[in-house]
Amino acid sequence: MTRHRQSAGPTRGLAxxxxxxxxxxxxxxxxxxxxRQQHLATIRDxxxxxxxxxxxxxxxxxxxxHWGRDxxxxxxxxxxxxxxxxxxxxxxxxxxxxxxxxxxxxxxxxAMMGSSRQAADxxxxxxxxxxxxxxxxxxFTVNKGNRHEVHVGQALLDADGVLGQIVRVQPFTAEAIxxxxxxxxxxxxxxxxxxxxxxxxxxxxDRLSLPFLPNSADIEEGDLLVSSGLGGAFPSGxxxxxxxxxxxxxxxxxxxxxAEPAAALQRxxxxxLVWSSRDPSEGDDTTPADxxxxxxxxxxxxxxx
Amino acid sequence: xNTGHSSLAVGIISMVFALxxxxxxxxxxxxxxxxxxxxxxxxxxxxxxxxxxxxxxAFGLGLLLDTLSGALLGQHALALLLVTYLTLKFRLxxxxxxxxxxxxxxxxxxxxxxxxxxWIDGVAARSVPIRERWLPVITGxxxxxxxxxxxxxxLRETDQQPARL
Numbered sequence: 001m002t003r004h005r006q007s008a009g010p011t012r013g014l015a016x017x018x019x020x021x022x023x024x025x026x027x028x029x030x031x032x033x034x035x036r037q038q039h040l041a042t043i044r045d046x047x048x049x050x051x052x053x054x055x056x057x058x059x060x061x062x063x064x065x066h067w068g069r070d071x072x073x074x075x076x077x078x079x080x081x082x083x084x085x086x087x088x089x090x091x092x093x094x095x096x097x098x099x100x101x102x103x104x105x106x107x108x109x110x111a112m113m114g115s116s117r118q119a120a121d122x123x124x125x126x127x128x129x130x131x132x133x134x135x136x137x138x139x140f141t142v143n144k145g146n147r148h149e150v151h152v153g154q155a156l157l158d159a160d161g162v163l164g165q166i167v168r169v170q171p172f173t174a175e176a177i178x179x180x181x182x183x184x185x186x187x188x189x190x191x192x193x194x195x196x197x198x199x200x201x202x203x204x205x206d207r208l209s210l211p212f213l214p215n216s217a218d219i220e221e222g223d224l225l226v227s228s229g230l231g232g233a234f235p236s237g238x239x240x241x242x243x244x245x246x247x248x249x250x251x252x253x254x255x256x257x258x259a260e261p262a263a264a265l266q267r268x269x270x271x272x273l274v275w276s277s278r279d280p281s282e283g284d285d286t287t288p289a290d291x292x293x294x295x296x297x298x299x300x301x302x303x304x305x
Numbered sequence: 306x307n308t309g310h311s312s313l314a315v316g317i318i319s320m321v322f323a324l325x326x327x328x329x330x331x332x333x334x335x336x337x338x339x340x341x342x343x344x345x346x347x348x349x350x351x352x353x354x355x356x357x358x359x360x361x362x363a364f365g366l367g368l369l370l371d372t373l374s375g376a377l378l379g380q381h382a383l384a385l386l387l388v389t390y391l392t393l394k395f396r397l398x399x400x401x402x403x404x405x406x407x408x409x410x411x412x413x414x415x416x417x418x419x420x421x422x423x424w425i426d427g428v429a430a431r432s433v434p435i436r437e438r439w440l441p442v443i444t445g446x447x448x449x450x451x452x453x454x455x456x457x458x459x460l461r462e463t464d465q466q467p468a469r470l
Contacts, residue, residue, distance in 0.1 A: 020390040023364045027386060030379035035429050040378050047372040058325050131328040134374045175375050
């Protein structure tokens with residue numbers, strides 16, 4: 001209390017009330033602009049560059065821990081791991097041999113049919129930064145951004161299947177949405193019979209729901225759902241989820257179907273960014289669910305130039 | 306003057322720390338319970354050094370939080386502005402509260418903060434689960450003594466007149 005200047009309260013510049021009103025107005029204006037259109041990307045970019053050190057700092061102990069574990073791993077454990085990986089590679093390369101011929105055959109057949117679809121996709125490995133975003137939405141940050149030609153709407157995969165897609169790109173980082181986010185929807189087909197439907201996120205990382213299947217739909221527990229490529233954002237043919245429960249309700253219009261994501265949504269650390277060989281501006285209206293305006297607007301803004 | 310500068314530095318460091326705490330990954334079960342560290346730190350500094358920390362800080366930190374969490378730009382800014390405004394407005398009254406009473410005041414501020422965020426989410430038509438929304442209010446209130454204690458210590462370290470809140 002001895003310091004009068006301090007206990008005098010905030011009297012610099014405007015009085016408290018008007019200052020609050022003014023800043024509040026600016027905040028509301030920002031929100032409206034941000035919600036309606038995407039003119040604020042520069043502000044966001046600048047702020048994200050300022051914040052990148054904070055994110056890197058938070059990520060540091062986790063990165064150090066992983067690094068330390070790799071460095072100090074016992075020789076035997078490493079040898080064991082190498083052996084396992086060799087076996088796995090052998091397995092995969094055997095499958096690949098078949099795939100190569102199948103792919104060639106597929107390309108030939110498609111060429112004969114005059115279809116323009118290509119199978120090859122370009123990929124880049126990105127790392128998930130160990131930072132938590134909003135706990136109520138399934139978002140995460142990866143360590144690749146504008147500088148690596150990452151673009152909005154781009155698909156993310158892990159070794160087992162589709163993980164999510166990019167919703168916002170900053171210079172060094174990009175923000176992605178998981179397929180389990182309640183605002184996310186993804187066009188899929190049932191691998192067994194080609195039945196088309198949409199897999200919606202539920203807000204629960206180990207459950208997707210398929211709300212638009214009629215009771216008579218040919219779908220069973222254990223069916224594999226793969227991305228259909230409709231909508232243009234996700235490359236087609238990657239595993240998305242496996243059906244875990246089918247409940248046909250005679251009174252209702254639709255069956256209740258849930259599926260478990262194939263990708264390790266909780267555990268993935270490294271992810272693959274995929275550039276579809278298909279032109280992203282061909283068909284695009286289904287990708288993010290109608291709920292997520294920002295993602296849609298982002299995608300739209302992306303396609304203008 | 307020197308002490309003034311160092312206390313400002315302590316304030317800034319604590320804010321960076323709060324921002325880091327806001328994004329440190331937590332186990333899945335705990336993610337909904339993360340206290341709003343930035344808000345708590347800001348409330349503390351507004352009570353302790355109102356001539357240095359105020360609405361402009363609230364606005365800036367809010368924008369940083371928005372960018373970090375991928376929220377609407379201005380969402381956290383508005384919520385923090387509201388909380389800071391109330392803190393400054395009733396500062397003289399809050400200063401004489403004992404800790405327990407101060408915790409109740411913080412509880413009220415946290416409710417206002419969370420409600421503002423929740424309300425904006427609703428207006429912007431973003432789906433959010435309602436049930437877990439109130440957990441940070443409780444954990445934040447419980448975290449207040451810690452923030453208070455750390456803040457007091459930091460002030461003492463910088464030879465500042467220990468703010469008798």
